[in-house]
Amino acid sequence: MEMVQLNSSLPAMSRLIYGVWRLADDENTSTAHVRAKIDACLEQGITTFDHADIYGEYQCEKVFGQALAEDSSLRDQMQIISKCDIAIPTSLYPERRVKYYDTSPEYIRMSVENSLRNLNTDSLDLLLIHRPDPFMDATATGATLDELIKEGKIKGAGVSNFKPSDWELLQSRMDNTLVTNQIEMSLLERDAFTNGDLAHLQTLNLHAMAWSPLAGGRIFGNDADAQRLQPILKRIADEQNCDIDHVAVAWLLAHPSEILPIVGTNNLDRVKTMSKAMDVEIDRQTWFELLTAAAGEEVA
Amino acid sequence: MEMVQLNSSLPAMSRLIYGVWRLADDENTSTAHVRAKIDACLEQGITTFDHADIYGEYQCEKVFGQALAEDSSLRDQMQIISKCDIAIPTSLYPERRVKYYDTSPEYIRMSVENSLRNLNTDSLDLLLIHRPDPFMDATATGATLDELIKEGKIKGAGVSNFKPSDWELLQSRMDNTLVTNQIEMSLLERDAFTNGDLAHLQTLNLHAMAWSPLAGGRIFGNDADAQRLQPILKRIADEQNCDIDHVAVAWLLAHPSEILPIVGTNNLDRVKTMSKAMDVEIDRQTWFELLTAAAGEEVA
Amino acid sequence: MEMVQLNSSLPAMSRLIYGVWRLADDENTSTAHVRAKIDACLEQGITTFDHADIYGEYQCEKVFGQALAEDSSLRDQMQIISKCDIAIPTSLYPERRVKYYDTSPEYIRMSVENSLRNLNTDSLDLLLIHRPDPFMDATATGATLDELIKEGKIKGAGVSNFKPSDWELLQSRMDNTLVTNQIEMSLLERDAFTNGDLAHLQTLNLHAMAWSPLAGGRIFGNDADAQRLQPILKRIADEQNCDIDHVAVAWLLAHPSEILPIVGTNNLDRVKTMSKAMDVEIDRQTWFELLTAAAGEEVA
Numbered sequence: 001m002e003m004v005q006l007n008s009s010l011p012a013m014s015r016l017i018y019g020v021w022r023l024a025d026d027e028n029t030s031t032a033h034v035r036a037k038i039d040a041c042l043e044q045g046i047t048t049f050d051h052a053d054i055y056g057e058y059q060c061e062k063v064f065g066q067a068l069a070e071d072s073s074l075r076d077q078m079q080i081i082s083k084c085d086i087a088i089p090t091s092l093y094p095e096r097r098v099k100y101y102d103t104s105p106e107y108i109r110m111s112v113e114n115s116l117r118n119l120n121t122d123s124l125d126l127l128l129i130h131r132p133d134p135f136m137d138a139t140a141t142g143a144t145l146d147e148l149i150k151e152g153k154i155k156g157a158g159v160s161n162f163k164p165s166d167w168e169l170l171q172s173r174m175d176n177t178l179v180t181n182q183i184e185m186s187l188l189e190r191d192a193f194t195n196g197d198l199a200h201l202q203t204l205n206l207h208a209m210a211w212s213p214l215a216g217g218r219i220f221g222n223d224a225d226a227q228r229l230q231p232i233l234k235r236i237a238d239e240q241n242c243d244i245d246h247v248a249v250a251w252l253l254a255h256p257s258e259i260l261p262i263v264g265t266n267n268l269d270r271v272k273t274m275s276k277a278m279d280v281e282i283d284r285q286t287w288f289e290l291l292t293a294a295a296g297e298e299v300a
Numbered sequence: 301m302e303m304v305q306l307n308s309s310l311p312a313m314s315r316l317i318y319g320v321w322r323l324a325d326d327e328n329t330s331t332a333h334v335r336a337k338i339d340a341c342l343e344q345g346i347t348t349f350d351h352a353d354i355y356g357e358y359q360c361e362k363v364f365g366q367a368l369a370e371d372s373s374l375r376d377q378m379q380i381i382s383k384c385d386i387a388i389p390t391s392l393y394p395e396r397r398v399k400y401y402d403t404s405p406e407y408i409r410m411s412v413e414n415s416l417r418n419l420n421t422d423s424l425d426l427l428l429i430h431r432p433d434p435f436m437d438a439t440a441t442g443a444t445l446d447e448l449i450k451e452g453k454i455k456g457a458g459v460s461n462f463k464p465s466d467w468e469l470l471q472s473r474m475d476n477t478l479v480t481n482q483i484e485m486s487l488l489e490r491d492a493f494t495n496g497d498l499a500h501l502q503t504l505n506l507h508a509m510a511w512s513p514l515a516g517g518r519i520f521g522n523d524a525d526a527q528r529l530q531p532i533l534k535r536i537a538d539e540q541n542c543d544i545d546h547v548a549v550a551w552l553l554a555h556p557s558e559i560l561p562i563v564g565t566n567n568l569d570r571v572k573t574m575s576k577a578m579d580v581e582i583d584r585q586t587w588f589e590l591l592t593a594a595a596g597e598e599v600a
Numbered sequence: 601m602e603m604v605q606l607n608s609s610l611p612a613m614s615r616l617i618y619g620v621w622r623l624a625d626d627e628n629t630s631t632a633h634v635r636a637k638i639d640a641c642l643e644q645g646i647t648t649f650d651h652a653d654i655y656g657e658y659q660c661e662k663v664f665g666q667a668l669a670e671d672s673s674l675r676d677q678m679q680i681i682s683k684c685d686i687a688i689p690t691s692l693y694p695e696r697r698v699k700y701y702d703t704s705p706e707y708i709r710m711s712v713e714n715s716l717r718n719l720n721t722d723s724l725d726l727l728l729i730h731r732p733d734p735f736m737d738a739t740a741t742g743a744t745l746d747e748l749i750k751e752g753k754i755k756g757a758g759v760s761n762f763k764p765s766d767w768e769l770l771q772s773r774m775d776n777t778l779v780t781n782q783i784e785m786s787l788l789e790r791d792a793f794t795n796g797d798l799a800h801l802q803t804l805n806l807h808a809m810a811w812s813p814l815a816g817g818r819i820f821g822n823d824a825d826a827q828r829l830q831p832i833l834k835r836i837a838d839e840q841n842c843d844i845d846h847v848a849v850a851w852l853l854a855h856p857s858e859i860l861p862i863v864g865t866n867n868l869d870r871v872k873t874m875s876k877a878m879d880v881e882i883d884r885q886t887w888f889e890l891l892t893a894a895a896g897e898e899v900a
Contacts, residue, residue: 087585096585097585097589098585098588098589098592098598099588099592099598099599100584100585100587100588100589100592100599101588101599102584104584131599131600132494134490134493134494134498134591135555135556135584135587135588136556137556138502138503138556140556161600163494163496164496164765165464165495165496165499165500165503166496166499168499168503169499169502169503172503190734193734194732194734194763195765196763196764196765196766198734199765199766199768199769200765202738202769203738203765203768203769203772255735256735256736256737256738256740284700284702284704284735285687285696285697285698285700287700287735288698288699288700288701288735289697289698289700291734292698292699292700298698298699299699299700299701299731300731300761387885396885397885397889398885398888398889398892398898399888399892399898399899400884400885400887400888400889400892400899401888401899402884404884431899431900432794434790434793434794434798434891435855435856435884435887435888436856437856438802438803438856440856461900463794463796464796465764465795465796465799465800465803466796466799468799468803469799469802469803472803
């Protein structure tokens with residue numbers, strides 16, 4: 001598995017990242033089953049795990065953390081990403097009346113402490129601000145991220161779903177460089193490739209992470225876009241002895257900016273074969289052939 | 301009343317600004333009545349008055365200026381903002397065939413001289429370019445603003461309704477730093493909070509001014525957005541012993557970027573209680589509760 | 601004819617540029633007829649010719665190049681712009697399955713060599729990347745453009761249809777400064793004047809080139825926009841003894857940023873009178889009068 005240095009000080013991360021956002025939705029959330037998924041990843045060299053405080057209504061990190069607690073050798077074999085700033089109304093927080101964002105120092109620190117405790121670790125490899133907060137006091141938020149890095153509670157900081165203007169604001173108040181933007185990118189969500197979001201990261205010589213690389217499963221579905229896309233995905237999957245989701249992920253991997261796709265599946269069999277995407281060859285013309293099928297029209 | 305330094309050299313401005321754009325539309329434009337409004341503002345510490353050459357088809361500055369002429373002690377108690385670059389077809393300018401923008405040196409100088417004369421003053425505290433001019437010669441416009449500052453006819457320069465790209469162009473041709481962007485922001489016009497316009501100013505450590513903080517009165521109206529919003533505005537108004545417009549303005553005041561809302565009402569009774577907005581507490585969750593009601597959907 | 605220095609090292613270019621994109625579509629593509637068009641341009645001081653590898657399905661540069669081959673004195677009297685990166689499926693390239701973009705070093709070099717050979721020249725005055733390539737490896741592309749400049753095969757590099765974010769990415773990887781962005785601008789395609797695309801170039805003190813200054817002929821047509829526009833175009837054309845297309849081009853020429861319009865007509869009579877656009881006076885108010893008619897509403 002290819003390893004990627006997001007910057008010079010962070011631990012290298014695996015090119016493919018396992019997204020555990022639905023870990024708590026599995027029928028089987030036993031520690032053994034979680035451990036099986038972790039092992040399946042590690043065996044393929046997929047060492048980076050993408051979390052967020054809110055996943056599984058705050059349960060995913062706990063479920064994952066139980067597996068880490070059972071075996072103290074596990075933590076050092078992986079890199080853990082978590083995120084915070086989305087405050088969801090849930091029985092855990094009965095005082096919340098609406099879903100809102102919170103990038104205040106107190107909230108970020110509380111969330112990081114919760115994540116560290118739930119995950120049974122003393123440090124997150126990367127903390128991302130989960131969504132741009134229109135109510136952000138960038139000076140306070142930036143200072144908090146710098147402090148958390150200095151304290152070692154997080155090794156680095158980044159963002160998710162940020163527009164370049166959100167990034168520039170937060171970065172302007174930080175000593176540490178933000179290291180990534182985790183944005184939605186897939187064959188069926190292609191805006192980032194043309195609207196400047198990916199270009200912004202490339203200009204900074206940074207890597208983007210792609211969430212929902214299978215468009216939330218739409219590439220398997222019946223809508224018009226998927227209908228046009230599936231024949232070509234199938235052709236390539238047949239040619240290269242893999243499945244259509246491997247081809248869809250490979251379409252992201254092929255991009256010169258070295259995107260890190262986050263693949264989230266609860267199906268252990270699919271977890272075991274995630275890395276097949278790394279072997280799928282997508283040359284330039286094929287990349288555009290897939291894009292054209294997805295878009296339903298040729299490029300300008 | 302909180303005072304704000306837009307930069308280190310300008311006189312401090314009041315956090316709430318009185319917008320006199322409809323001064324000439326009042327039934328009563330007598331100097332006594334204008335003076336009553338001015339006094340009502342000064343009594344609350346609202347010392348900053350927002351003008352533009354074109355307000356009241358070029359009559360508002362005259363009407364206001366008459367009150368200043370009557371009492372020479374008034375001018376030093378206030379800060380005057382004016383704007384120019386919108387050329388409206390009116391009997392005053394019969395050669396005009398269409399509404400257009402003019403940021404030429406001659407036009408800006410002419411407008412400033414008119415404003416100074418009408419307002420009975422020798423200096424504007426702040427001159428804003430009223431709308432981005434697609435026909436702007438930024439080198440000429442920027443030089444003119446610098447010269448006017450040097451000559452003391454204006455103490456500082458800023459813009460209104462500029463996109464970041466318009467700002468960057470004009471700023472690139474100026475020695476003086478532009479100090480503000482006066483943009484439309486309210487519970488019912490929220491784009492600036494997410495589209496980068498406010499973030500741009502925050503990155504530059506500048507304050508935005510918000511025009512139409514009550515969405516042109518729509519918050520009092522019957523459309524679907526207002527209908528969702530009014531119950532929450534009313535609840536907070538009742539809790540905090542004020543009116544719903546105070547709550548709407550407080551929603552802007554609560555923002556960490558320290559927005560300066562421009563409140564424009566011709567109703568003397570409402571002028572007298574404008575500052576109640578400063579006492580309304582809007583915490584983070586309430587801020588998002590109001591945003592959610594206005595938007596009709598929860599945040600992403 | 602006004603000459604423009606796009607930068608300090610490139611040969612000056614004529615303010616009006618002749619666009620030869622349809623040269624191969626003419627009924628008469630004889631060398632004599634092509635020579636007649638070239639001479640008609642040179643006689644008016646229109647010395648800059650805008651090409652692209654793909655024009656006329658790769659035939660335009662050949663057709664033009666035949667005229668250059670016939671008379672070795674011609675090349676030094678002109679400046680040649682070409683473009684590449686659009687790979688079109690054509691009998692010439694049977695391996696192409698879809699239309700795609702290619703900014704790889706190999707492809708750019710191949711295209712430049714083809715253009716040089718077809719045009720019978722050893723140097724292009726300017727090479728533009730024709731469309732932003734979402735699959736661009738900016739480091740490789742930028743290095744290639746720098747090398748081609750160093751080798752003398754191109755005198756300078758620029759882009760076409762790039763958004764500012766695309767520009768910033770490519771420029772960040774180049775030693776040489778990109779010199780222009782060739783974008784669509786006309787009375788009926790006005791976005792660039794307000795969306796930041798033109799402002800971006802002006803901030804960099806660069807000139808934009810405008811393709812399709814007559815909106816692909818729509819200004820002569822019957823749609824609602826054209827219907828509103830034609831009376832005013834006709835009025836000005838009558839006042840200034842020219843045709844409506846000269847007025848439409850003059851509307852671009854009037855802009856303070858010194859746009860270089862690309863005029864492409866195959867009609868030899870119209871080629872002979874292209875420069876009349878330079879003599880049409882459009883003052884500020886008339887510029888906005890035309891914009892207002894085109895837009896169907898007054899400015900904000």
